[in-house]
Amino acid sequence: MYALVAFFTTVAVFSFSKAQSDPCRMLIELGLCLAYFPSWGYEQSTGQCVEFIYGGCQGNLNRFYSKEECEATSTILSTAQQARLPEMLAKEAFGYYELLNELFHAKVAALLLTAQVITATAVVLPWRR
Structure with a gap:
């Protein structure tokens, strides 16, 4: 105690x-x-x-x-800043979401392009199998 x-x-x-x-x-x-x-x-x-x-x-x-x-x-942080904190964090989180979304789409596009190049190579050069 x-x-x-x-x-x-x-x-x-x-x-x-x-x-x-x-x-x-x-x-x-x-x-x-x-x-x-x-x-x-x-x-x-x-x-x-x-x-x-x-x-x-x-x-x-x-x-x-x-x-x-x-x-x-x-x-x-002032009281006014504390009141706006959830809004500011939401905007920042949305910004990160948009960035990740763009990176994801860029990665998917790169993978699709790679797949198309591989497919085109396999079709054009069939004797290399």
Whole structure:
């Protein structure tokens, strides 16, 4: 029983610490000082990187020097993106289906052509049997 409690406690602590160390799950903090550092942060509600002015003191890891750096770090899907995910996956799956269908038909056409060449060769050159 104690081992089970210890296990779940460890899992809970690890999950919490993982969420706290992921910059994209943190709120954008402007900082308490009055400096003026243009920065970028990931806004979870919109699922996009937004520009903000960092004051220079405290803050957190959700602060990047460029939009590209922010987008490269942040891989969380917004609610709107999550809602469109089944549609996006269906389109991608259909694209793979079309590709496989084309490859299959190309392979069948190649096999039929090979069979026709073999048949024509057998008809034209009957003495080679």
